[in-house]
Amino acid sequence: MTSTIPSTQAPDKDEVARVFKEMLRIRRFEELASRAYTQGKISGFLHLYIGQEAIAVATADLMKDGDRVVTTYRDHGFAISLGCDPGACMAELFGKKDGLVGGVGGSMHFFDKDKGLWGGYAIVGGHLPVAAGHAFASKYLKDDAVTLCFLGEGAMHIGATHEGMHLAGLWKLPVVFVIENNQYAMGTPLKRQTLVDDLTVRAPAYRMTSDRWEVNDIFETRRRLAEAVERARKDHQPALIELLTYRFRGHSMSDPAKYRTKDEVEGWRKKDPLYRAEQRLRDDHGFDDEAIESIDDAVVDEMQAAVDFADASPQPDPEHRFRHHLVEDV
Ligand SMILES: Cc1ncc(C[n+]2csc(CCOP(=O)(O)OP(=O)(O)O)c2C)c(N)n1
Numbered sequence: 074m075t076s077t078i079p080s081t082q083a084p085d086k087d088e089v090a091r092v093f094k095e096m097l098r099i100r101r102f103e104e105l106a107s108r109a110y111t112q113g114k115i116s117g118f119l120h121l122y123i124g125q126e127a128i129a130v131a132t133a134d135l136m137k138d139g140d141r142v143v144t145t146y147r148d149h150g151f152a153i154s155l156g157c158d159p160g161a162c163m164a165e166l167f168g169k170k171d172g173l174v175g176g177v178g179g180s181m182h183f184f185d186k187d188k189g190l191w192g193g194y195a196i197v198g199g200h201l202p203v204a205a206g207h208a209f210a211s212k213y214l215k216d217d218a219v220t221l222c223f224l225g226e227g228a229m230h231i232g233a234t235h236e237g238m239h240l241a242g243l244w245k246l247p248v249v250f251v252i253e254n255n256q257y258a259m260g261t262p263l264k265r266q267t268l269v270d271d272l273t274v275r276a277p278a279y280r281m282t283s284d285r286w287e288v289n290d291i292f293e294t295r296r297r298l299a300e301a302v303e304r305a306r307k308d309h310q311p312a313l314i315e316l317l318t319y320r321f322r323g324h325s326m327s328d329p330a331k332y333r334t335k336d337e338v339e340g341w342r343k344k345d346p347l348y349r350a351e352q353r354l355r356d357d358h359g360f361d362d363e364a365i366e367s368i369d370d371a372v373v374d375e376m377q378a379a380v381d382f383a384d385a386s387p388q389p390d391p392e393h394r395f396r397h398h399l400v401e402d403v
Pocket residue numbers: 145147195196197198224225226227228229231255257258259324
């Protein structure tokens with residue numbers, strides 16, 4: 074967490090290289106996780122965030138100490154961007170003792186409150202009332218913190234989503250709801266889910282401000298998100314933001330994603346924020362193949378070390394299964 078509000082000035086070479094590397098760290102982590110899944114090292118679900126990394130990196134950059142992220146099962150990107158140890162993240166995917174939550178949560182339940190990550194939730198929309206609760210606590214305790222709650226567009230049609238947003242608006246809670254509209258809820262495109270194209274049309278009903286854009290440029294995303302976060306912090310003004318993005322992989326590892334065309338995927342590849350950042354380094358800052366590869370090599374080494382760490386980590390102690398079941402264990 075950098076704890077700085079992003080300036081509106083054009084980012085310099087070092088800053089473009091830093092965000093490129095941060096996005097690449099998430100992508101390479103997940104590519105190796107994907108390979109580990111096919112090798113049988115990961116049980117259960119694995120939902121990849123590939124294509125959406127700019128959102129997690131922009132978010133981590135603008136958060137201040139005490140701010141919270143509450144998100145969906147597509148949570149690895151936030152863990153990495155918020156500074157969780159990739160080895161612990163990979164070990165969590167492997168169900169190992171040194172995992173982020175001791176190997177009992179798995180892919181969908183990453184959690185590290187010291188880093189500001191308050192879960193990883195598997196129930197679609199179920200985390201919105203949780204996020205409203207965090208924001209209520211901040212307002213009550215006057216701790217100046219903001220909760221950022223991420224949801225897929227599919228969660229907009231769930232009852233708990235309405236309850237969470239309604240209370241946030243009614244009680245003027247310091248929360249920013251961010252819809253990561255990656256175009257599909259499992260295999261269902263948005264137009265078959267809802268009557269509206271623009272999901273922020275619901276914001277006025279909750280007395281929320283709104284904003285909506287396509288996530289191509291990580292710096293624009295960071296700047297516009299920061300505006301909403303600071304309004305939530307200073308005025309307790311909740312917001313509803315829709316980010317148009319794309320997931321390049323299937324819904325989870327078991328989805329071959331046959332419901333979309335190659336042309337569609339290629340169209341989004343050209344707009345991929347990671348690709349855009351690389352192009353910017355090449356075009357504006359003189360990076361050549363060698364310079365890009367040296368960043369990539371360092372990232373791959375870091376993430377391969379995470380896999381090695383997870384491989385070497387022991388299985389959890391059998392009694393660990395029963396921890397956190399009763400309130401006195403918390
Ligand atoms: C309440 C509930 N209903 C159904 C499911 C099964 N389910 C898991 S993910 C998903 C699609 C959600 O899509 P979206 O909210 O757009 O998020 P994305 O996976 O695209 O990030 C569904 C229906 C669930 N986990 N919870």
